[in-house]
Amino acid sequence: MxxxxxxxxxxxxxxxxxxxxxxxxxxxxxxxxxxxxxxxxxxxxxxxxxxxxxxxxxxxxxxxxxxxxxxxxxxxxxxxxKPILHYFNGRGRMESVRWLLAAAGVEFEEKILKSAEDFENLVKGGNLMYQQVPMVEIDGLNLVQTRAILKYIAAKYNLYGKDLKEKALIDMYVEGMRDLNEMIMHYPLCYPGEEEKNLNFILERATERFFPVYEKALKSHGKNYLVGNQMSWADIQLFEAILMVEELKSDILSAFPKLQEFKARMSKLPSIQKFLKPGSQRKEMDPMGLEEVKKIFKVDEDLFLKHMS
Structure with missing residues (x-):
């Protein structure tokens, strides 16, 4: 009380x-x-x-x-x-925002876009700077553009390093994971017959370009987290990326012992455990939901990401 x-x-x-x-x-x-x-x-x-x-x-x-x-x-x-998240009922670019808030222990509400009319009304309201989602209402602001949203939340909840050097490291790690997340997010949109080729490309990039960087970072300084010795935005996004790639190949971390340890540590954090439980606001990978999303934004498959920032 x-x-x-x-x-x-x-x-x-x-x-x-x-x-x-x-x-x-x-x-x-x-x-x-x-x-x-x-x-x-x-x-x-x-x-x-x-x-x-x-x-x-x-x-x-x-x-x-x-x-x-x-x-x-x-x-x-x-x-x-509570922050209010405006997005469709799927992962997309908002999922990293959900993860960041959840890991910080921040409760949030969601206003789900269920129809083209819902999106049009949101645009007419004048709060979408570029007529794109995601948008997050927080502290009297209507935040748009995914990275701007994530940086604000990370800074607000002390997940963005203690000095300029740490912020730069966090940014570099996050940008790499963003590239990997983009590939995975686009994967359900690949043309028929190209699924295997695109899957192999994602797995190759994960195991040969991105995961080795984070494995080396954790090994070199011997600490529990990527930057400094406390959890940051980079750790949360890495944990999210690991889970996403594991959905494509369950043993993807077999050659990365430090990342295995990292995943185990992160999984034990109370806020993470809560978000991983069934019934949480975490979204499942649902390729079939793309049809509903395309109807909301009135775009064809080639232009699907036009209304996403």
Missing amino acids: LPCPLPVFKGKNCRFDSCPSHESPPSSLLPSLLSELGVWTALLFSVESRLQKGQLLSLVPSQLAAFCCFSENQELKIMSG
């Missing part, structure tokens, strides 16, 4: 167990009240009569996003401040 930010006003209707109950503060105390609240969200109060509902003025950072509504018939309400 959160401590009440306004312990000075006593009344009958407080819903907090750990503090006195409250009633509407007199208007004469409103200026000092606003000052005392600081980062807490200010509310409008009626001078002549109590409001039936509190009117939120502005949002504070998500970890402090709570606000109070006062009257005999009002309850103290808590706004979760």
